[in-house]
Amino acid sequence: MADFKKQLASIDRRLLIGGGAALGLTAGFFGLRPSNNGAEATPYFNAMTGALKREKLERPTLVIDRAALDRNIDLLKADLSPGMGYRIVAKSLPALGLVKRIMERAGTDKLMVFHQPFLNYVAANVPGANVLLGKPMPVAAAARFYDHAAPGSFDPARQVEWLIDTPQRLAQYADLAKALGVAMRVNIEIDVGLHRGGVRDKATLKTMLEAIDAAPGLSFSGFMGYDPHLASVPGLLGWQESAIENSKAVYRGFVETARAHYGEAWNRDALTLNTAGSPTYRFHTESKIANEVAVGSALVKPTDFDIPTLEGHEPAAFISTPVLKTAERTEIPGLEFLYGLTSAWDRNSAKTAFIYGGKWLAKPVAPQGLQLNSLFGRSTNQEMLNHSDHISLKPGDHVTFRPTQSEFVFLQFGDIAVYDPAEERIVESWPVFQQGA
Incomplete structure (x- = not known):
C-alpha cells in the first residue's frame, strides 16, 4: 500500500511538471505571436479620403499634402x-x-x-x-x-x-x-x-x-x-x-x-x-x-528618408486607392486548410481586402496594421492586403500608402492631387513629367 501511494505521488509530480511545461510552451507560443496591430484610419486620412471621393478620384492617386x-x-x-x-x-x-x-x-x-x-x-x-x-x-x-x-x-x-x-x-x-x-x-x-x-x-x-x-x-x-x-x-x-x-x-x-x-x-x-x-x-x-x-x-519624405538626419521633416506624399473586394477570411488557393492556423498565429492576417492596383514601392499606413501576404503574392492589378478584426473595410473605402521613394513612384499615377488639410479638399492638380519626348 505504501508503494502504491509512492507511485501515485510520482505520477502526480510528472503530471504537474508536464502540465507546467505545456502551459509554459503555450504561454511562449502566445508570447511570440504577433500582436494585433489593427486600428481604423485616423481623422487625417479619413479627411483626405473624403476629399478624393468628392473629386471622384476612385483610382490609385498620388497625393501631396x-x-x-x-x-x-x-x-x-x-x-x-x-x-x-x-x-x-x-x-x-x-x-x-x-x-x-x-x-x-x-x-x-x-x-x-x-x-x-x-x-x-x-x-x-x-x-x-x-x-x-x-x-x-x-x-x-x-x-x-x-x-x-x-x-x-x-x-x-x-x-x-x-x-x-x-x-x-x-x-x-x-x-x-x-x-x-x-x-x-x-x-x-x-x-x-x-x-x-x-x-x-x-x-x-x-x-x-x-x-x-x-x-x-x-x-x-x-x-x-x-x-x-x-x-x-x-x-x-x-x-x-x-x-x-x-x-x-x-x-x-x-x-x-x-x-x-x-x-x-x-x-x-x-x-x-x-x-x-x-x-x-x-x-x-x-x-x-x-x-x-x-x-x-x-x-516630401518617403519612408526611405525616415532617418535621424531628417528629423523634423514630415511625410507629405501619399498614395490613396479604393478597396474593390473584401473577405472575412484569408484563403490561399490550394492551402485553404491553413486559414485557422495562420489566423490563430497572426491575427493581422485574418481578413482580406483587394485593392485597385498595387505592387508599388510603398508601405500601407492607413488603416493601421494592413499587411501584404507573401504566400498569395504581389499584384499590380488587385493587390491583396490582410488585416485584423480591429479594422472594418468594405468595397468603396480607401487605403493609404506612403511611398518608399519619390522619383520613380511619382511618375506612375498621372496627375498629382494636391490636398489642403485646412480646407479638407483637393485644391490643385499637378501633371508629372513625361519620361519620353
Whole structure:
C-alpha cells in the first residue's frame, strides 16, 4: 500500500511538471505571436479620403499634402546659413507645379535635372531656371537636347551646366560643342567618398581643366560632390564625424587645385560648388567649402528618408486607392486548410481586402496594421492586403500608402492631387513629367 501511494505521488509530480511545461510552451507560443496591430484610419486620412471621393478620384492617386510640403520647405531654408544656396532635385519632385511651388517658396531658380526629356521640358516651361545636370549624360543625349530645344528665352549657354566625370567624356563634349557651334558650361563631378564615379585625384582634375581651357566651346563652371553615404556611417567611435571631415577635406582639395590653376581669374561667386543630398544637407549648412546643397526627397519624405538626419521633416506624399473586394477570411488557393492556423498565429492576417492596383514601392499606413501576404503574392492589378478584426473595410473605402521613394513612384499615377488639410479638399492638380519626348 505504501508503494502504491509512492507511485501515485510520482505520477502526480510528472503530471504537474508536464502540465507546467505545456502551459509554459503555450504561454511562449502566445508570447511570440504577433500582436494585433489593427486600428481604423485616423481623422487625417479619413479627411483626405473624403476629399478624393468628392473629386471622384476612385483610382490609385498620388497625393501631396501642400501644408506639410510648405513646412518642409520652410524647415530646409531655416537650416541653411546665409550664403548657402539651395538647388531643387527635380528627379525626386517630378511635377512642374510641385517644382514651381518650391522655387517660389524657397526663393531659388536652381534645379538639378537627371533625364534628357525632363531637361527639354524644363527649358520650355521654366525659362528662368538655372539647371545643373545631376549625372553625366551620354553625349548623344546632350546632342538630342539641342536637336529638340524649343525656341524661347531659355539660353543653354548660360543656364545649363553639363556634368562631366572623366577626361574621355570631356573630349566627347568638346567635339559636340565644336560640331554644333554652341557654348557649354562644364561642371566636374568629384568623388568625395561615395565611389560611384567622378574625379578622384588632382592630376586628373588638372588635365581636365587644361582640356576645358583649350576647347573653344567649353568653360569651367564648378564642382558637384554627392555624399549621401555619410548619413549611413555609424557614429560609433567618431566614425561618422571623421567621414564627414574627410569628405569635406577632399572637396576642399579639389577647390584649392582649381583656384591655383586659374589664379587671378578665379571667381568663386561665379561658380557652382554643389554638394549634399537630402540625407546629408544638414552637414553643410554653412558655405565655407561648397556654396549650395541639392535637396529633393526631404521635402516630401518617403519612408526611405525616415532617418535621424531628417528629423523634423514630415511625410507629405501619399498614395490613396479604393478597396474593390473584401473577405472575412484569408484563403490561399490550394492551402485553404491553413486559414485557422495562420489566423490563430497572426491575427493581422485574418481578413482580406483587394485593392485597385498595387505592387508599388510603398508601405500601407492607413488603416493601421494592413499587411501584404507573401504566400498569395504581389499584384499590380488587385493587390491583396490582410488585416485584423480591429479594422472594418468594405468595397468603396480607401487605403493609404506612403511611398518608399519619390522619383520613380511619382511618375506612375498621372496627375498629382494636391490636398489642403485646412480646407479638407483637393485644391490643385499637378501633371508629372513625361519620361519620353
